[in-house]
Amino acid sequence: MTEPALNDPMLPMPFVVVENIKNNPDCTLLAVRPVDSSHLCLYKPGQFFMLYAFGYGEVPISINSDPSLKHSLTFTIRDVGGVTAALCALEPGDPLGVRGPFGNGWPMEDLAGRDVIVMAGGLGCVPLRPVVYHLLQNRKDYGRVSLLYGSRKPEAFLFNKELQIWKRHIDVRLIVDDPAPNWDGPFGHTTDLVKNLEIDKDNTSVMICGPEIMINLSADKMLELGIPPQHVHISMERNMKCAIGQCGRCQFGPDFICKDGPVFAYDKVVERLLDIKEV
Amino acid sequence: MKKTDSPAACIDRKDIDALFAALKAEGYALVGPTVQNGVIVYDDISTAGDLPIGWRDEQEAGTYRLKKRGDAALFGYNVGPQAWKKFLFPPREKLWTADKTRHAIAFHPETPDAPGYAFIGVRACDIHAIRVQDKVFMSKNHANPRYKARREKAFILAVNCGQAAKTCFCMSMNTGPKAEDGFDLALTEIIGDSHYFVVETGTEQGKALLDKIPHRAANEDDLKSAAACTDNAKNEMGRKLDTTGLKDILSRNYENPRWEIVAERCLTCANCTMVCPTCFCSTVEDTTDLAGNHAERWQTWDSCFTMDFTHLHGGGSVRHSEKARYRQWMTHKLSTWFDQFDTSGCVGCGRCIAWCPVGIDITEEAAALRTSDGEKND
Numbered sequence: 001m002t003e004p005a006l007n008d009p010m011l012p013m014p015f016v017v018v019e020n021i022k023n024n025p026d027c028t029l030l031a032v033r034p035v036d037s038s039h040l041c042l043y044k045p046g047q048f049f050m051l052y053a054f055g056y057g058e059v060p061i062s063i064n065s066d067p068s069l070k071h072s073l074t075f076t077i078r079d080v081g082g083v084t085a086a087l088c089a090l091e092p093g094d095p096l097g098v099r100g101p102f103g104n105g106w107p108m109e110d111l112a113g114r115d116v117i118v119m120a121g122g123l124g125c126v127p128l129r130p131v132v133y134h135l136l137q138n139r140k141d142y143g144r145v146s147l148l149y150g151s152r153k154p155e156a157f158l159f160n161k162e163l164q165i166w167k168r169h170i171d172v173r174l175i176v177d178d179p180a181p182n183w184d185g186p187f188g189h190t191t192d193l194v195k196n197l198e199i200d201k202d203n204t205s206v207m208i209c210g211p212e213i214m215i216n217l218s219a220d221k222m223l224e225l226g227i228p229p230q231h232v233h234i235s236m237e238r239n240m241k242c243a244i245g246q247c248g249r250c251q252f253g254p255d256f257i258c259k260d261g262p263v264f265a266y267d268k269v270v271e272r273l274l275d276i277k278e279v
Numbered sequence: 280m281k282k283t284d285s286p287a288a289c290i291d292r293k294d295i296d297a298l299f300a301a302l303k304a305e306g307y308a309l310v311g312p313t314v315q316n317g318v319i320v321y322d323d324i325s326t327a328g329d330l331p332i333g334w335r336d337e338q339e340a341g342t343y344r345l346k347k348r349g350d351a352a353l354f355g356y357n358v359g360p361q362a363w364k365k366f367l368f369p370p371r372e373k374l375w376t377a378d379k380t381r382h383a384i385a386f387h388p389e390t391p392d393a394p395g396y397a398f399i400g401v402r403a404c405d406i407h408a409i410r411v412q413d414k415v416f417m418s419k420n421h422a423n424p425r426y427k428a429r430r431e432k433a434f435i436l437a438v439n440c441g442q443a444a445k446t447c448f449c450m451s452m453n454t455g456p457k458a459e460d461g462f463d464l465a466l467t468e469i470i471g472d473s474h475y476f477v478v479e480t481g482t483e484q485g486k487a488l489l490d491k492i493p494h495r496a497a498n499e500d501d502l503k504s505a506a507a508c509t510d511n512a513k514n515e516m517g518r519k520l521d522t523t524g525l526k527d528i529l530s531r532n533y534e535n536p537r538w539e540i541v542a543e544r545c546l547t548c549a550n551c552t553m554v555c556p557t558c559f560c561s562t563v564e565d566t567t568d569l570a571g572n573h574a575e576r577w578q579t580w581d582s583c584f585t586m587d588f589t590h591l592h593g594g595g596s597v598r599h600s601e602k603a604r605y606r607q608w609m610t611h612k613l614s615t616w617f618d619q620f621d622t623s624g625c626v627g628c629g630r631c632i633a634w635c636p637v638g639i640d641i642t643e644e645a646a647a648l649r650t651s652d653g654e655k656n657d
Contacts, residue, residue, distance in 0.1 A: 008388050009421040010374050010576075016382065035383065054379050055567035055574045080592040095384040097377070212594075238597065239589050241563050244421035245619075247581070248560030249588055251611065253530075254618030276533045278603035 012097025028088040044105030045130035052097030053086035062127035115143035121210020150190035201226035229267035287497035311399030319359035338444035341638030362556030391428030403455030408556030437462035441508035445517030446629030456512035467505040529614035542602035549582035551631035
């Protein structure tokens with residue numbers, strides 16, 4: 001057979017880097033566009049793509065773009081290994097491969113008319129940035145909106161300029177793990193930011209992303225405050241190679257994180273996350 | 280595959296080569312059981328003489344031995360360490376290649392150019408296993424084009440088992456010992472006053488092939504002999520797995536102390552996943568040439584028993600203990616597979632029992648969990 005395999009879900013599309021911005025010491029914001037503009041696909045906040053650095057390999061990275069900007073995709077990548085280092089080193093004009101989008105995304109359609117609490121820990125702010133943009137652009141469709149964002153160090157906050165702008169429209173609360181000389185805000189855990197937060201427990205939805213321990217603590221805090229677990233949504237991370245439910249690696253009990261997630265309502269996963277180790 | 284209502288026929292032993300020749304004339308590449316290195320492995324075959332004539336196998340937990348039968352049966356053994364997945368989902372396969380210039384990468388898909396395989400001697404349990412993998416690789420949204428091309432071209436010549444190994448439990452899984460459908464032709468080997476095969480036709484392709492070779496209509500005695508073969512396999516069936524409520528038992532026993540007991544023996548060697556006909560997990564390898572302008576991506580089999588399988592940057596492996604890895608494998612096979620693919624992930628072939636170097640037995644472990652259902656470490 002000489003015809004190319006049509007619709008091979010493992011074949012990346014050629015993209016090029018438009019912009020590379022150092023977000024903070026170990027994170028890079030990469031804006032990319034497809035070589036063939038017909039390859040720019042629609043995506044939902046909370047979905048992810050597989051980014052391929054030539055010769056190094058492929059990694060799953062959450063979409064980070066403002067969903068209203070259609071001409072390019074942006075990703076924030078932390079340099080944690082070979083592939084991510086190679087991606088972070090790409091310069092404008094450099095080529096890369098992109099597959100996606102994959103996963104279910106945040107349940108934006110279920111949030112209309114509700115108060116929304118967005119809880120981010122560290123890099124967990126990345127998949128929540130499109131959520132904040134969506135909420136801001138459709139501000140009248142939602143009730144009170146709060147962003148509770150925790151970081152290890154003051155200089156590790158992502159999107160500093162945007163945080164200042166967002167503050168004008170929504171309740172933005174920041175916290176760092178430990179006291180720091182260049183920080184005049186509070187220190188502690190993201191969960192400490194719920195103090196004085198007025199919560200209508202019957203009409204509030206929560207979206208959480210961060211390290212798994214932060215997700216657990218934050219979700220439990222929300223349950224403690226009376227928010228039903230089906231309105232607490234979390235985004236999870238696992239090793240994955242295919243993103244289409246075939247490599248088997250991201251299994252979490254009956255679910256494949258790549259296609260049944262990465263976003264789950266807390267009531268569906270709480271037992272596997274908390275009570276049972278190493279699922 | 281559509282079932283046909285053609286009546287059963289008989290083929291004489293000497294005409295098996297005519298059957299193989301007819302398949303070759305249709306352009307099929309024949310692969311089937313051969314004896315190599317003291318085990319039965321699937322490889323290229325050409326004539327009936329390439330088959331493991333007169334061999335049988337003795338299998339037990341952690342044991343596999345070939346012995347002489349004392350007759351000239353072509354298919355007088357059970358499943359060996361290999362499954363048909365080695366052809367449909369090869370252990371190592373190139374997914375694509377890419378060439379880079381300064382400002383562009385050209386990706387070249389790897390086209391499915393494999394031959395149409397004729398699988399010779401597919402057991403009923405393995406037909407079910409192929410169908411289980413079909414659900415993984417031929418999903419509506421994300422079909423694997425290479426798997427799909429090979430699968431759709433494949434001709435399945437099934438063989439109904441006339442014997443069973445001590446490790447077999449297909450009856451418990453409702454997958455055998457007789458192939459009910461999913462084949463083009465199915466043979467039952469009869470060795471008595473004469474040596475011949477009762478043939479059932481599963482598809483139009485099977486029927487067309489049968490019409491090209493010498494055969495006669497099967498009579499009542501032939502059908503009785505074939506049924507006796509199947510009965511013999513049923514009587515010899517070495518193991519049982521009680522599946523009643525098993526999916527739920529596994530899903531509520533993640534913390535059963537039994538997992539620690541089995542983990543004391545489990546070497547996490549991954550043999551069970553390699554020999555399993557339904558295990559589908561994989562990884563990818565990226566390579567470049569020395570100049571760094573040509574790259575390739577290869578897919579290789581992987582196993583949920585390896586440490587690397589669930590590695591996360593900064594966090595190590597999600598399933599770092601032996602207990603968690605064995606639990607994942609068995610719970611997936613017998614429980615979460617139903618959630619994911621609406622079928623059992625186990626077909627009762629018994630390979631994982633025979634090829635486990637320490638003889639861990641999935642039927643024994645399932646029974647132990649049933650007995651200790653609900654027990655929990657404090």
